Structure formats: C-alpha cells, structure tokens
Amino acid sequence: MTPTATAVANDFDPNVYRADFPILERRVASGASLAFLDNAASTQRPAAVIEAMNDCYRSYYANVHRGIHTLSEESTHAYEQARESVAAFLNAAAAREVIFTAGTTASINTVARSWGDATVGPGDVILLTIAEHHANIVPWHQLAQRSGCRVEFLPINDDYTINDEVVSAALQRFQPKMFAMTAASNTLGTIFPVARWTKLAHDHGATVLVDAAQAAPHQVVDVQAWDADFVAFSGHKICGPTGIGVLFGKESLLDAMPPFLGGGGMIRDVTTSGFTSAALPEKFEAGTPPIAEAIGLAAATRYITAVGLDRIAAHEHVLCEHAESQLRQIDGVRIVGPTPDKKGGIIGLHIAGVHAHDVSQHLDTRGIAVRAGHHCTMPLHHHLNLAATARASFYFYNTIEEADRLVEAIVEVQKKFAPSGRKRQKRS
Numbered sequence: 291m292t293p294t295a296t297a298v299a300n301d302f303d304p305n306v307y308r309a310d311f312p313i314l315e316r317r318v319a320s321g322a323s324l325a326f327l328d329n330a331a332s333t334q335r336p337a338a339v340i341e342a343m344n345d346c347y348r349s350y351y352a353n354v355h356r357g358i359h360t361l362s363e364e365s366t367h368a369y370e371q372a373r374e375s376v377a378a379f380l381n382a383a384a385a386r387e388v389i390f391t392a393g394t395t396a397s398i399n400t401v402a403r404s405w406g407d408a409t410v411g412p413g414d415v416i417l418l419t420i421a422e423h424h425a426n427i428v429p430w431h432q433l434a435q436r437s438g439c440r441v442e443f444l445p446i447n448d449d450y451t452i453n454d455e456v457v458s459a460a461l462q463r464f465q466p467k468m469f470a471m472t473a474a475s476n477t478l479g480t481i482f483p484v485a486r487w488t489k490l491a492h493d494h495g496a497t498v499l500v501d502a503a504q505a506a507p508h509q510v511v512d513v514q515a516w517d518a519d520f521v522a523f524s525g526h527k528i529c530g531p532t533g534i535g536v537l538f539g540k541e542s543l544l545d546a547m548p549p550f551l552g553g554g555g556m557i558r559d560v561t562t563s564g565f566t567s568a569a570l571p572e573k574f575e576a577g578t579p580p581i582a583e584a585i586g587l588a589a590a591t592r593y594i595t596a597v598g599l600d601r602i603a604a605h606e607h608v609l610c611e612h613a614e615s616q617l618r619q620i621d622g623v624r625i626v627g628p629t630p631d632k633k634g635g636i637i638g639l640h641i642a643g644v645h646a647h648d649v650s651q652h653l654d655t656r657g658i659a660v661r662a663g664h665h666c667t668m669p670l671h672h673h674l675n676l677a678a679t680a681r682a683s684f685y686f687y688n689t690i691e692e693a694d695r696l697v698e699a700i701v702e703v704q705k706k707f708a709p710s711g712r713k714r715q716k717r718s
Contacts, residue, residue, distance in 0.1 A: 304607045307597060308687050310336040322657025325692040330476050330525045330636055330683035331661050333507060335590075339529060342589035346582045354581055355555065355572070369581050372588035373571070376475065379591040380521065380538055381512045386570040390584055393535035395425040395502040397436045397522035398470070400574060401499055402429035402538055404547040405520075409497075410467050412438030417466035417496070418675050419444045419452060421475040424666040426501045430470065442466070446673065450478045450628040457487050459495040469496045473505035477667045477681065478627040479610075479636030481509070484516045492517070495545075503527055507685070508606060510599045513538050525583065530590030534583035537574070544570050551576035558567070594686075602686040606635030609684045613637060613693040617700060622708050626679050635684035639700070644707040646678040652706065653680075656699045658692075 308314050316324050326334060346368065352361035354369045371387075377385040391397045406429075410416070416430045420443045430441050442464050444452055461469065474481045484505075488498045499520040502511050506523040510691040513521050521538040525531050539547075549556050549567045552578040557667045559566040567573045596604065610630040614637060617623055626638035641649060650662035661681040664671045671677065682696055 302601055302608075302686075304605065304687050304689050306638045307336075308339065308689075310593075311687055312337065314687060318657050318659075320653070320655045320657060325656075325658045325686060325688070325695050327660050327682040327688065327696060328659045329507075329685040329688075330504060330527075330665075330681060332532070333529050333587075333685055334687070335529055335531070336593055338529065338593050339586045339589045343531065343582045343586040346585050353578055359430075365581055368585050369579065372584040375588035375591055376536055379511070381514050382538055383514060384541060387513075387538055387541050389537040389539065389544070389571050389574045390579055391522075391535045391537050391574075392533055392580070393524040393526070394423075394501060394522045395535075397520075397535050397537035398425055398499065398501065399429045400550045401431045401520050401522075401539075404550045405497070405543065406430075406433040406468070407436065408546075408548055410437045410439045410533075414439040415464040415466040416440070416441045417444065417460060417464055419471055420446050421452075421480065421667065421670050422470070422472055422504070423479060423501060424477055424668070425503075426470050426472060426499075429561050430468075438705065439467070443669065446478075446480075446670070449632075450475075450480050450626075451483065451632060454483070454486060454490070458490050461490055461496060465494060466491075466496045468499060470499040470501070470588065472501045472503075473511075474508070474634050475627075475667075476501075476504045476636070477638055477665045477670055477679065479633030479638070479683075480628050481633055482673075484518065488516055488518050504606065504634065505634075507594065508599065508603050519543055525587040525590060528590050528594055530589075532588040533584045534580040534587050536587075541570065544574070544636065549573050549576070552579050555579070556665075589608070597686055603634065604648065605686050606684045607631070609688055609690065609693045610635055610637060613682070613688055613697055616697045620701060620704055622704055623700065626674065626676065635682075635688075637682045637696075639680040639682070640676055641680075641700070641708060642703055644703060646680040648707050649680040649700070652703050653696070653699045656695065656702075657680075658696055658699055660696075 313334050349365040350361050352365045354366040373385045373388050377388045473484050491498045496520045500518045502521050502523040507528045519540050524535040556576040557565050558568045622642040624640040646662035650660050653660050663678050
C-alpha cells in the first residue's frame with residue numbers, strides 16, 4: 291500500500307459499513323468470497339434501505355394521494371417525505387422540482403419526449419459527448435427521427451478528457467438547443483466539469499441536461515450550484531432500489547412542458563372533450579407511482595449522505611490509485627480511462643489478445659465481480675477502436691485487499707490467455 295493510501299485508508303474504514311450489506315458476506319459458486327466490483331452497473335443495498343421498504347409493505351402500504359383512509363394517508367406522507375429527502379440530497383430549490391421516474395433512462399426520455407417534441411425542430415442540434423451512455427444517446431436519435439433535428443458529438447482527447455475550449459468551440463459552431471452531458475463516464479470514469487460547461491452552454495443559449503447516474507453515488511450533486519436545467523439519476527446506483535429514478539427540472543421549464551405519459555394521477559380534470567393536467571410534480575407521474583421504491587430511495591440518500599460523499603470519493607480514489615499503480619506495470623494491460631485524479635472509482639481494462647468476457651469469466655472464478663462488454667457506450671468504444679472492455683468499479687464498501695485480489699487475478703489472466711511470451715514486467 292502506498293503512503294497516501296495508508297493515510298486515507300486509516301481515516302476511512304470500509305469495514306465499518308460492510309456489516310450493513312449482508313450480501314457482501316456470501317461466497318460465489320467457485321467457493322471464493324465475493325469481491326463486488328461491479329458497482330457502476332448497480333450497487334448493493336444496506337439494511338437501512340431494505341428495512342425501510344419492508345416497513346412500508348408490512349405496516350402502512352396503500353396507494354397514495356387520493357385515499358381518505360389511514361393507510362393511504364400514511365403512505366402519502368411517507369412518499370412525499372421521500373421527495374423532500376431527495377430534494378435535500380440534490381439541494382433543489384423546491385420538492386416539486388423532483389419527479390420520480392423509473393430511472394435515468396426514463397428521466398431522459400421524458401425530457402426528449404416532452405421538452406424535445408415541444409421545442410426542437412428541423413435543423414436544430416442536440417450536442418452530446420462521445421462518452422455518453424446509450425440512455426443519453428438513443429432518446430435524442432429518436433427525437434431527431436421525429437423532428438428533423440440532428441445529433442452532434444464532442445470527441446474525447448487521448449487522455450480521456452475533453453477540453454473546455456473544445457466544448458466552447460462546438461457550442462459556438464452548432465448553437466445547439468440542448469447540450470446533454472454525462473457528469474461522469476460509466477466506462478472511463480472521467481469526471482466532467484458540469485458547472486463550467488453549463489455556464490458555457492447557457493452563454494450560447496442552450497438548455498442543459500446532466501446524466502448524473504454515475505455522479506450521484508460518488509460526489510455531491512448540487513443542482514443549484516450546477517445550474518443545469520435537468521438532472522437525472524437512478525436509485526439502484528446509490529444503494530437504493532431498482533425501478534426508481536429522479537428527474538430534476540427547473541420549475542419554470544417543467545411548468546412549460548406538456549405531460550409525457552397520460553392517465554390517472556397526472557390530471558386535474560378530465561372530460562369527454564379533453565383534460566387539464568395536474569400541477570407539479572404529479573403532472574409527470576401518471577399512474578400508481580413507485581411508492582415503496584421512493585421510500586427506499588430516500589433511505590439510500592440519507593445513508594450515503596451520512597457516510598459522506600466526499601469521503602466516498604476519496605476512498606475510491608485510494609482504491610483506484612492503489613490498483614492502477616500495479617496494473618500499469620503489467621505488460622499488455624491498458625487502462626482505458628484517465629489517471630485517478632481525473633476520475634471516479636472506475637478502472638476500464640483492455641488486455642492485448644484477451645477478450646473482455648474471458649477476463650470477466652476468469653475473475654468470477656476468483657470471486658471477483660466485474661463488468662465486460664461495451665457498457666452501453668458503443669459509440670465511445672468505436673471511437674477508441676475497442677470492441678469491449680472489462681470494467682472494475684469500486685464503492686465505499688470495497689477494500690484495499692479486494693483491489694489487490696483484482697490485480698492478482700489480472701496477472702493470472704494475462705499469463706493464461708495473453709499471447710505466449712508476454713511477461714509481467716515493469717515499464718520503464
């Protein structure tokens with residue numbers, strides 16, 4: 291362990307929190323103890339989240355908002371308190387700016403369908419980065435098919451970052467209606483300067499959407515400091531349940547947007563000739579909402595806030611730095627992403643002559659769970675001339691020992707699968 295890692299590791303002990311996650315105690319089919327390093331795909335749930343949802347189902351669950359009886363009133367109160375908790379987590383100006391959705395994907399689709407269909411026309415431009423997840427690409431392609439607009443992409447540098455000058459030049463050239471960016475790449479780990487880019491976009495008259503799915507678990511997301519018009523994230527990536535996410539939107543924009551889904555709950559009045567939509571936030575929450583999931587999400591925001599987002603980021607930095615300092619010495623191993631000081635707790639890997647699926651499968655025999663494939667970033671992989679990568683992603687409950695197990699298993703993979711004659715050696 292490096293001196294820096296030792297100092298910070300002594301300040302932050304992941305074992306304090308591991309006891310809150312029963313699943314981390316299990317062994318996989320090979321008999322090895324689990325090292326869960328697939329957190330960028332989905333994190334695990336602490337007992338506090340599981341218990342909050344169990345309590346809802348066991349004690350007071352009923353449908354919300356229109357029931358007069360006790361259970362409905364208690365569920366409604368808990369559901370709306372969950373919205374208040376999420377608003378506090380994001381530092382939103384008002385809870386009505388928080389819309390519960392099925393996840394980041396649903397949130398972005400809501401904006402593309404509602405704001406996009408009402409605002410974007412032929413010849414308009416939607417500007418993205420090449421590092422976007424498919425959830426922040428496909429809805430804009432669909433909008434282009436409907437509206438006649440076009441989608442443009444910012445390239446990425448050799449160091450896996452994007453310069454402010456490149457962003458400014460693209461904004462000047464394309465004058466986009468929307469600049470939709472990821473706050474942190476799910477493949478590279480690169481953290482992008484949201485507040486700076488939002489200001490640049492606003493200076494050029496663009497609306498801004500931020501995909502914060504990979505940011506919300508690891509850094510403070512302050513929507514007022516960012517000044518973004520829309521922000522989206524998913525519950526299951528911040529120790530919350532699946533099936534729920536959040537769309538934050540500035541109230542003035544949400545008020546002006548037509549509702550996307552129609553049905554019960556999102557109306558004020560319905561007649562045989564039409565309808566009047568409800569006020570925010572119900573306007574965008576048609577049907578029975580994810581009640582227990584919202585309660586679980588609120589518990590998750592409180593849990594990781596108590597752990598400390600800054601402390602989480604610092605611990606992940608230690609793990610990345612510790613693992614990468616060894617991985618970069620293995621001949622034939624390429625780290626697909628920037629240096630640890632420019633990214634979150636993600637290590638993308640490509641081993642010359644070895645498919646990412648073989649890497650993942652071998653690591654699984656050692657109890658190490660990582661992701662393999664294109665990670666829903668096919669344009670980025672094409673840009674990097676890679677078919678697939680293996681991705682190890684850390685969270686605050688991961689340990690230095692698990693990072694060492696990752697390195698040891700990668701050495702085994704390189705020896706087992708890489709072309710003959712390739713040896714582990716330090717690069718000069």
